[in-house]
Amino acid sequence: MTGKEGRPATPGPAPGPEEAVRDGLGEAPLTVGQAVRSAEAVLDDVLDAGLRRARQTDPVYARDVVCRVTAFARRGGKRLRTAFAWCGWQAAGGSGDALPVLRTGAALELLQVCALVHDDVMDGSLMRRGGPAMHVDFARQFPAGRTTGSPDSFGRSAAVLAGDLALAWADDLLTETALGSVHGTRLYQEWRATRGEMVAGQYRDIHAQAAGVSGLDEAVAIATLKSARYTVERPLALGATLAGADEHTLDALRSAGRSAGLAFQLRDDLLGAFGDPVLTGKPAGEDLRTRKLTYLLAVALTLAEDSGDADAAAVLAPGGGNRSARTVERMRSALVRTGACSAVEAKIADLVVTSLRHFARTGASPQVRREFAALVERAAGPAPRLSEEKR
DSSP states (O other): OOOOOOSSSSOOOOOHHHHHHHHHHHHSSSOHHHHHHHHHHHHHHHHHHHHHHHHOOOHHIIIIIIIHHHHHHHSOOOHHHHHHHHHHHTTOOOOOOOOHHHHHHHHHHHHHHHHHHHHHHHHHHHHHHHHHOOOHHHHSSOTTTSSOOOHHHHHHHHHHHHHHHHHHHHHHHHHHHHTTTHHHHHHHHHHHHHHHHHHHHHHHHHHHHHHOOOHHHHHHHHHIIIIIIIIHHHHHHHHHTTTTTTTHHHHHHHHHHHHHHHHHHHHHHHHHOOOHHHHHOOOOTHHHHHHHHHHHHHHHHHHHHHHHHHHHHHHHHSSSSSSOOOHHHHHHHHHHTHHHHHHHHHHHHHHHHHHHHHHTTTTOOOHHHHHHHHHHHHHHHHOOOOOOGGO
16 A cells, blocks of 8 residues: 555554444444444443553552453443443434444443442442452452451442442543533433432432331332333433434333333342352342342232231341341242242233333334343343242
């Protein structure tokens, strides 16, 4: 290849991941899976840039904190929020440059990092995404006897900072995207609501634990704020907003997202009680051990009281601090015996049908509707296997 005067052309810089993503989009619409992979390439670019800046700021901070955050963000997760943002964009007729919605998906993944790291600190969880939770990993940096303070205290404090960093990166990325979009104001409003609801849901969660609340209404409120809106409803709306969606489309997507998000949380409740840690990436029974208020537990307690099952009502009732392994097993048995597991499965199925019905109101193409249905099915299933002694 030569220049205008016959001299060898000087090659320009290699395109970065974002440029490569933009060049690879072409005119053909991406599938959800392709969109998620493209958003991950954007996320990689953001993480690499953050690590470079951190090394210029301070090498110890870069090594200890930023490397952990980037590794955690790359370690997996279902990328559901990115996928639903893409579905929202397509359902609203999104076309042309898809990079803004991919960047928004990457911002949602960073927000999820913040949420998970902080949630694990508050719950005292030991595992996440198949590895040690962030605060546990930090604590191992200073084993007992090799630090002047408590390794656990150091781990929790450092993890809070790591979560804050992920939130800052998420905000930076979303703000840059909004500033470059004609729909930036509406995009930012959706993002602001997302963050506020996430914090509100987390607070309602720890408040319910502290207050020993067990009501169904409280459980639904927590699930809606902490998961349904944050996981599905707002990502759908964020994607649709970038496509300039009208109010009818946004209303249909929000309704679809709220139902699908609740189905996702109810499935997560079941997996939290009965799931295989190898598949879920976190210990089974964690919510039962801490007696976290979930829809599953609230339904079981209601059914136990209505049927006069005093043993089930007693073992599921609030109070008593963290449960022993034996008590957790008794709680599992009570969840099955009262019929709560079957009731929650039926509720999940109903919510999935409702979600798909609302999504159809957007007028999305059959292909987009099929991809959304597959995504909802993935989020809402599969059911955990219950051993024979628990049936």
